[in-house]
Amino acid sequence: MINQNISVSYNKVTVKYLKSKWGSCSNKKNLNFHYMLSSLPVNIMNYIIVHELVHLIEFNHSERFWDLVKLYDPNYKEHTGLLKIYNDILCF
Numbered sequence: 587m588i589n590q591n592i593s594v595s596y597n598k599v600t601v602k603y604l605k606s607k608w609g610s611c612s613n614k615k616n617l618n619f620h621y622m623l624s625s626l627p628v629n630i631m632n633y634i635i636v637h638e639l640v641h642l643i644e645f646n647h648s649e650r651f652w653d654l655v656k657l658y659d660p661n662y663k664e665h666t667g668l669l670k671i672y673n674d675i676l677c678f
């Protein structure tokens with residue numbers, strides 16, 4: 587279950603082809619998501635969105651970053667594991 591109450595501000599969201607990644611976040615608070623994102627299972631898609639939204643708060647992969655990801659997606663470890671499998675299947 588994803589906690590939907592994540593409060594962040596962002597500039598622009600773009601859906602497009604991204605090379606070898608599902609999402610990215612720039613220091614100008616622009617978010618990019620791969621156009622194939624919605625073809626992933628919804629829980630994995632949500633994890634990717636949470637991951638990028640938390641980057642608007644913590645622009646790194648520090649312990650604090652993962653603590654926040656866990657707050658919004660308590661099963662994020664399972665989702666990162668599943669994502670690796672999907673990446674292999676899709677030759678991502």
Ligand SMILES: [Zn+2]
Pocket residue numbers: 637641646647
């Ligand atoms: Zn990241």
